[in-house]
Amino acid sequence: MTWSHFTHDADIGLRGKGRTKAQAYEEIAMALTAAVTDVSQVRPRKGIRVHCTAPSDEVLLVDWLNALIYEMAVRKMLFCDFDVTLHDGELSAKITGEGVNRDRHQPAVEVKGATFTALNVQHTTDEWVVECVVDV
């Protein structure tokens, strides 16, 4: 299981990989947090639940990232732990993190939204790869 970033001129490309699709969605969520701060600095202090439904895996990926962006924005939180369950176009997750601490987190950018650019949900022979560009 891994996450990474890929290059996009002004914005940031996120990638998550996992043995299962749910794990890949969890990993890309970590990539989202890493776009803002050093994930090792975020502590799992408070958990909340997120739920999304969408007509396709790709739209569900956009919805998942946008749900996280929304919770980050309105709760002023950063998240470091993600427990995702996928079932028939529905995503349920428990996400855990803490309030933004500007001294410790040194948050670099605010993420505005997940785009449909370079959007990808792919199953290779041995893993799932999910990708999305977020606007910052």
Next chain:
Amino acid sequence: MDTSSFDQLDANRWRIPPNGVMRAAAIIFADRNLIQDMDEKVREQICNVCRLPGIVGDALVMPDAHWGYGFPIGGVAAFDADAGGVISAGGVGFDISCGIRLLRTGLPYQSIEQVQKALADSLARSIPAGVGSTGAIRLSESEMDGMLLGGGRWAVSQGYGYAQDLERIEEQGCQAHADPTAVSARARRRQQDEMGTLGSGNHYLEVQRVSELFDEATAKVFGLAEDETVISIHCGSRGLGHQIGTEFLREMAISAADLGIDLPDRELACAPIHSDLGQRYIGAMRAGINCALANRQILTHLTRQVFSDFFPNTALEVVYDVSHNTCREEPHSINGETRNLYVHRKGATSAFGPGSTNVPLVFRKVGQPVIIGGSMGTSSYILAGTEQAETLSYSSACHGAGRAMSRHQALKKWSGRQIQDELAGKHIMIRSPSTRGIAEEAPGAYKDVTGVVDCAEHAGLARKVCRLRPMICIKG
């Protein structure tokens, strides 16, 4: 970018002829250096824009263009509602009505130098900036509706500024026909504590010196003089605009097929202007524009409060306020016929020339101020709109330097502390809650703004009036 299939029209214009699926040609405004460095994705994205229904004339790319989502950043395209034209959430962007407001202080730059550190610290304390920051203003539902309808006018009515400020703001500070009912509860919630906040990323508040005049007469009309101090505020519609963009992008992408639109790229999500979805987006986007205008008005008020502590007898006057992520309904002359068009400007500013009724009376003889933001270590420029821009670009021009490298690359190359120290050596004080954010916004991560501005001038999009050099930069 590979230009082998382009027609070079002159030193600063390249034409991509329409192929079978393109309904229009694309024109790229760039000199040879700029176009060579432009990402291939810019060509791909503007060619996709040319495929959208109801496009009128050419799709345009400004000299600072780079790879965006849907439209390239620096993309301009106009659509006729009565010819099946569309409105595109991806053609406006998430940060609806992101723009720059310029204030003049009348103070010589030496006055700032005497208090530079204290002023920088005070601005950093008083201007909410960066991730996790909040403003002091909380709006009730009815107050939120008032703000979404009234924009800058609402802010002035609440005591944030003066009526004369509104005379020097696009649309006189209020975008007409906004529809607050089209703005969701989630978008409102996202804005609940973000009124009067700067944001992060490339947003900033800069105290700048007018370091060079190119056109003294026009500068005088704008109220600008060499070696005086001005303030630029670059930000947009905050969480409310981001959420409007998020929701309508999704709805338009999913609904496109049902609306009979074959999207070449999902990110070009759009809807016919004459459709329920199109009208709802237009109403919500206009409310987003008003949110941005109100936000910049409140930030102006906060800036005035700080300056009054240091310079009690100084009035900060608005020079102009220009948005660069919008779609506006405007009359334009097409082959001698005046048509109302929906002009998308994504990372592009309006640049109306002398005589245009879109220009406030005070500037009408010389054209509107075109505000072009640079990076925190280089320069910004003030230009004036030209008459030629009406035929060249629907009276549009570039909006900034444009990024030359990704944030990831910048972070690998520089540290925030290093950038801060280097700029301090040039007497530019940076204040930011995030050193990583400073590294990602390093001046070297941007194109040479002077090259971009020179190209815009040589192409006839706008003409140079003066150059601004940063002294203090508050970053999110």
